[in-house]
Each structure stands twice: as C-alpha cells, then as structure tokens.
Amino acid sequence: MPDFSTLEPEPAVAAEIFGDRIDVVRRYAADLAQYGEELGLIGPLELPRLWTRHIVNSGLVAPLLVDGRIGDVGSGAGLPGLVLAAARPAATLVLIEPMERRTDWLRAEADRMGLTNVEIVRARAEEVELDGWLDQVTARAVSALSKLIPLTAPLVKTGGQLILMKGAKVGAEVDAARKVIARNHLVDVEVLELGVGLVDDAEITRVFRATLA
Numbered sequence: 001m002p003d004f005s006t007l008e009p010e011p012a013v014a015a016e017i018f019g020d021r022i023d024v025v026r027r028y029a030a031d032l033a034q035y036g037e038e039l040g041l042i043g044p045l046e047l048p049r050l051w052t053r054h055i056v057n058s059g060l061v062a063p064l065l066v067d068g069r070i071g072d073v074g075s076g077a078g079l080p081g082l083v084l085a086a087a088r089p090a091a092t093l094v095l096i097e098p099m100e101r102r103t104d105w106l107r108a109e110a111d112r113m114g115l116t117n118v119e120i121v122r123a124r125a126e127e128v129e130l131d132g133w134l135d136q137v138t139a140r141a142v143s144a145l146s147k148l149i150p151l152t153a154p155l156v157k158t159g160g161q162l163i164l165m166k167g168a169k170v171g172a173e174v175d176a177a178r179k180v181i182a183r184n185h186l187v188d189v190e191v192l193e194l195g196v197g198l199v200d201d202a203e204i205t206r207v208f209r210a211t212l213a
Helices: 012-035 047-059 081-087 100-113 145-155 170-176 178-183
Strands: 069-073 092-096 118-121 134-140 156-166 186-194 205-212
Touching: 012 047, 012 081, 012 100, 047 081, 069 081, 069 145, 081 092, 081 100, 081 118, 100 118, 134 145, 145 156, 145 170, 145 178, 170 178, 170 186, 170 205, 178 186
Parallel strands: 069 092, 069 134, 092 118, 134 156
Antiparallel strands: 156 205, 186 205
16 A cells, blocks of 8 residues: 555646646546556655656646647656646547556556547557557657657658657757667757746756657
8 A cells, every 4th residue: 555645745836737637637646646556657756756756747748749649659657648648638649558567557547537538559669550650759768869769750750749758868868869860850859848937947847859851
C-alpha cells in the first residue's frame, strides 16, 4: 500500500494549466498514486513530486499539439500520453508501448478517465505499424536524441513535428545529434523551455521541436 502521506498536494498551477480538464487529470493522479508503484510504473520516491515532476511537466506540452494524431513513443505510465489526451480532447493520442502490463494499464486507465481519444498500440517504436502517418510524435525520458530521432522521425508525415521532452542537457544532445538531424531531414530545429514563470526553474519542461522536411 502506498504511503499517501507523502503524496504531493496538487499545486495551484495545475488548475491554470489544465483548465476545465483538471478533474480528468486529478483522476489520473489519484490512480497513478494508488497503483503506480505496485505495477512498476513509477518508483517508490515519486509520490512527493508526482504532480510537479510528472503531471505538470507533461501538461506544459499540451499547447504545442495540433488537433490531429499524436504519437507518444514509450508511453509507459501514460506520461505524457494520457496527460496530453486529457488536456487536449480534440487530438487523438496514439500510445506506443512494448510492455504488455503497461499497455494493460494504459487501456484500463484511459477507460477510468473517460478518454475516447486514445489509441493503444503494443509495439516497439522501430517495429510499430500504424494506419497512416502521425501529425506529431512526442516521447519523454526514452533515450538520447541521437537514438530517439531515428525511432520517431519515420512515424511522422512530411511537415509533421517531433516534440521530444528532454532534460537540462538537451543542448549538448542537439550538438551530438547534428548528423542524425540532417540524415532524418529535420528542419526548424529549436529547444523550447516551457513553464518559465509558472513553475520553479528546476521543473521547467524542455522540449526539442523539429519539423520533417
């Protein structure tokens, strides 16, 4: 049984980020807190930062999404995929995850959240077969850009975008991936810092964004 006494209270900024979708996100937060460690979705030390480190961090990406088909590679616990599906009901989130117990969780949790804009695909990114190209692809904490770009770029249509959540060393990753970026025909490459002025500096969400030429 999780120690709910350590669960981080919902920060005031969450309601600002999620607006009228906050109740759906609250359901996700409660379920992840209850089942996440037991199912191996989050570690035992994550409850004290569940909102700021994971849910708010993911939700800050929502304004970057189009109202199309968005892939989330390595969706795991649903971060950011389920959070983004909750925040952007006009978009369809395609959650790509190879582990059966995680896809079982994603399917059950999408139902509990009342989400009708989620597709779940059990597959590795390099092996996935989708019905058509995606408008955008995101991923969180999967691997370095030099490895992640070749996995995600082939899933996106021409003119589509990669929106990859990265850590504080994203600049160095971009430099190391210059040849990979060129080889995969990515243009308009930029690093965005989301949440500046809304969250603590340590909790700013950094995103690598690029367009497939």
